[in-house]
Amino acid sequence: MSEGCNTGAERTTQADGVRPAALSWMNALAVFGLALGLRVWHLLALRRSPFFDVLMGDSVGYHEWAQRIAGGDWLGDQVFYQAPLYPYFLGALYAAFSDDLLVVRLAQAVLGSLSCALLALASARFLRSRTAGVLAGSMLAVYAPAIFHDGLIQKSALDLFWMTGLLWWLSRIQDEPRRGLAWAAGLSLGALTLTRENAGILLLPTALWLWIHFRREARFRLGLVAALVAGFASVLLPVVIRNYSISGDFHLTTSQFGTNFYLGNNASADGTYQALRFGRGDARNEREDAASLAEEALGRPLDPGEVSNYWTGQALGYMKDDPLAWLTLTGHKFTLLVNATELVDTEDQYTYAKWSPVLRVSGALLHFGVVAPLALLGCFATWQRRDRLWLLYLMAATYGTSVLLFYVFARYRLPLVPFVILAAAAALADVRRLPARIAETPRGRLAAMAAALGGLALLCNWPFVDRAGMGATSYYNLGIGLRDLGDHRAALGHYRSALEIVPDYPEAHWAAGISLAVHGELDAAIASYRAAIALRPDIGPLHQSLADALSSAGDIKGAIPVYQEAIRLEPDLPMAQLHLALALAASNRTSEGGRHAQRAVELDSELLEQLLDTAWRRATAPGVGSAKSLDGLFALRLARWAAKLSDPPTWRSLDVLAASYAAAGRFDPALRIARHALRLATEAGDSQHAAAVSQRIARYEKGLPFVGGG
Numbered sequence: 086m087s088e089g090c091n092t093g094a095e096r097t098t099q100a101d102g103v104r105p106a107a108l109s110w111m112n113a114l115a116v117f118g119l120a121l122g123l124r125v126w127h128l129l130a131l132r133r134s135p136f137f138d139v140l141m142g143d144s145v146g147y148h149e150w151a152q153r154i155a156g157g158d159w160l161g162d163q164v165f166y167q168a169p170l171y172p173y174f175l176g177a178l179y180a181a182f183s184d185d186l187l188v189v190r191l192a193q194a195v196l197g198s199l200s201c202a203l204l205a206l207a208s209a210r211f212l213r214s215r216t217a218g219v220l221a222g223s224m225l226a227v228y229a230p231a232i233f234h235d236g237l238i239q240k241s242a243l244d245l246f247w248m249t250g251l252l253w254w255l256s257r258i259q260d261e262p263r264r265g266l267a268w269a270a271g272l273s274l275g276a277l278t279l280t281r282e283n284a285g286i287l288l289l290p291t292a293l294w295l296w297i298h299f300r301r302e303a304r305f306r307l308g309l310v311a312a313l314v315a316g317f318a319s320v321l322l323p324v325v326i327r328n329y330s331i332s333g334d335f336h337l338t339t340s341q342f343g344t345n346f347y348l349g350n351n352a353s354a355d356g357t358y359q360a361l362r363f364g365r366g367d368a369r370n371e372r373e374d375a376a377s378l379a380e381e382a383l384g385r386p387l388d389p390g391e392v393s394n395y396w397t398g399q400a401l402g403y404m405k406d407d408p409l410a411w412l413t414l415t416g417h418k419f420t421l422l423v424n425a426t427e428l429v430d431t432e433d434q435y436t437y438a439k440w441s442p443v444l445r446v447s448g449a450l451l452h453f454g455v456v457a458p459l460a461l462l463g464c465f466a467t468w469q470r471r472d473r474l475w476l477l478y479l480m481a482a483t484y485g486t487s488v489l490l491f492y493v494f495a496r497y498r499l500p501l502v503p504f505v506i507l508a509a510a511a512a513l514a515d516v517r518r519l520p521a522r523i524a525e526t527p528r529g530r531l532a533a534m535a536a537a538l539g540g541l542a543l544l545c546n547w548p549f550v551d552r553a554g555m556g557a558t559s560y561y562n563l564g565i566g567l568r569d570l571g572d573h574r575a576a577l578g579h580y581r582s583a584l585e586i587v588p589d590y591p592e593a594h595w596a597a598g599i600s601l602a603v604h605g606e607l608d609a610a611i612a613s614y615r616a617a618i619a620l621r622p623d624i625g626p627l628h629q630s631l632a633d634a635l636s637s638a639g640d641i642k643g644a645i646p647v648y649q650e651a652i653r654l655e656p657d658l659p660m661a662q663l664h665l666a667l668a669l670a671a672s673n674r675t676s677e678g679g680r681h682a683q684r685a686v687e688l689d690s691e692l693l694e695q696l697l698d699t700a701w702r703r704a705t706a707p708g709v710g711s712a713k714s715l716d717g718l719f720a721l722r723l724a725r726w727a728a729k730l731s732d733p734p735t736w737r738s739l740d741v742l743a744a745s746y747a748a749a750g751r752f753d754p755a756l757r758i759a760r761h762a763l764r765l766a767t768e769a770g771d772s773q774h775a776a777a778v779s780q781r782i783a784r785y786e787k788g789l790p791f792v793g794g795g
Contacts, residue, residue: 113205116202116223116226117201120198120202127232134440139563139566140186141562141563146167146368146369151176152176155177164331165324165340166372166389170240171243175189186238190236194235197231197245201231203250204222207249207256211507217511225502227447229438230453230499231502245499247280254273255291264309264311265312270291275316275319278337285338296310332390340392342397343392343394344396345492346396346397347396348361349491352410358430361378363624363627419489420547424544425454425455425545429559433558436559436560458542460504462509466512477504554587556586561579565596574604576596577601580596589620591621591627598610598613607637611631611638625650625651626655628647628654629651635647648668657688682696683730701744704747717790721742721745724744737774739758744759747790759785763775766778
């Protein structure tokens with residue numbers, strides 16, 4: 086045992102018959118059993134909820150990524166944008182047991198229960214108290230947010246396991262400073278960093294503690310630090326090498342740092358997550374939007390590292406230009422970090438509690454607003470043992486600060502919980518001595534402690550956030566998940582549930598409009614889009630959705646100015662440009678429509694094929710073949726645009742143009758252009774399409790259009 090560790094608290098526990106730094110494995114097993122029983126009960130209750138079998142938000146991306154891994158694609162072809170360990174964990178489960186979400190949730194329940202046992206073991210060692218260890222493990226076992234996150238298909242399900250594992254190794258190192266234990270602690274911290282990237286900063290206080298705490302020769306302490314770093318690096322180095330081999334840039338874990346840093350530090354930030362673009366908050370869209378917005382701003386293509394650097398620069402610029410606003414924002418984030426409310430990300434604990442009695446009871450009795458003040462009391466109670474516990478204070482402060490640098494979610498705060506519960510357990514384990522401690526404490530110090538406790542309790546439990554309103558987010562995301570599965574009718578019901586909670590929810594109005602439009606309820610869809618625009622008139626895609634619905638309802642004249650407003654707000658909306666072009670073509674505004682068709686193809690070259698497909702469908706519709714055919718004239722306008730934009734012309738663009746001339750009753754140009762298309766198809770060695778064009782030429786020679794063909 087290292088020097089300086091034989092404190093008065095240790096002698097007290099020895100007198101009570103408890104060996105220093107020891108908790109029986111039976112105690113740990115009891116904690117594990119309690120935790121597992123509650124988590125399984127919670128999962129069984131949730132099977133009745135609409136959330137259980139639907140993937141939402143980031144979980145969709147993790148699921149798809151894991152399926153690729155299980156299918157053999159272990160390396161991928163892009164720099165990691167999200168922390169990779171959880172998808173690989175899922176991929177291993179999928180490979181072994183198929184992609185059964187119940188199996189995943191049960192596996193996570195086991196890991197979550199192990200976390201409780203690990204915290205019990207670590208707390209007993211750090212606090213020199215078996216009682217404190219059992220209390221800490223039991224508190225985490227019944228802590229509602231931990232139970233909630235263990236049941237989600239989210240990477241937070243692994244956070245507590247790696248964090249409590251790290252604490253357990255560190256508690257052992259404190260009594261047995263060996264390099265092997267330091268290496269194992271580094272492994273745990275590395276794994277934690279691959280699920281929660283900002284946790285990597287804990288390497289600094291941990292290394293500092295290994296260097297300062299043990300009063301041994303420098304070589305011995307350096308060996309401990311080196312072992313810690315080696316364990317950490319052995320986990321991260323393969324990821325660094327893999328990212329570098331793909332991009333040529335150094336990325337410790339992911340390329341997401343700059344984007345997340347900006348999201349938490351900009352003039353529009355409110356301390357929580359705000360998507361870069363309205364209605365596009367999941368990681369798949371965020372990656373695309375971060376790159377496209379940065380490239381648009383800089384006017385050139387960017388690699389992942391350059392995208393991250395751009396957003397980092399934007400955030401630093403905001404902090405430099407308006408430091409007072411940034412400090413105010415940071416203060417607000419601190420209030421969110423310590424508040425009892427578990428801030429919603431994709432789905433919230435309080436909505437799930439409607440189906441889970443475990444969450445209802447545990448959430449009411451033991452939440453952050455209870456454990457945080459208890460933790461502060463525990464810090465007061467153990468202050469005389471700070472030489473043994475200062476590592477925990479420093480790690481908690483460091484991790485908390487790292488969260489404040491970004492933005493606050495319940496899952497971002499979760500890794501802080503083991504530290505808070507450990508300190509709270511210290512207070513509860515020492516409660517019998519509390520009256521004596523109060524009597525021994527000078528009145529001035531006692532008053533300061535009481536003020537600090539009261540202030541923290543008030544800050545933690547003040548209703549800064551509308552918990553009921555967070556349920557709207559959960560129902561909205563559930564609707565999006567069902568929409569992605571193709572069940573628009575069920576999705577619509579959940580959008581309406583969201584709107585019952587928060588009537589002024591623009592994303593839910595927009596999503597409801599989309600589902601209504603899919604079912605042909607265009608009048609209701611138009612009303613939903615208008616409601617969304619009334620709340621967010623600055624969003625171009627919203628105006629595009631309304632214009633699409635008006636166009637589908639036959640109100641082309643009304644759709645045109647709405648498309649124009651969409652493009653005014655966001656000029657680079659390719660589909661809005663194309664659909665406006667089609668609306669203008671239908672209104673005989675050919676030259677104006679041609680400019681928008683050209684812009685659409687410039688923004689997205691694949692839209693040229695869509696333009697050709699639209700012209701082809703109209704050119705081959707029943708009833709074409711005369712100069713007065715509206716379908717034929719419309720098709721001809723589109724086909725001319727497409728032929729002009731096809732540079733050089735292809736057999737396909739010429740074939741469509743020929744069919745469009747024939748549909749408009751103009752067979753001479755149809756024949757000339759079709760023969761040119763035939764030559765190109767023949768030269769390309771495309772005998773199948775050459776034969777098809779030949780058949781169409783035969784019809785044009787007879788003065789007949791080509792109708793109903795592929």
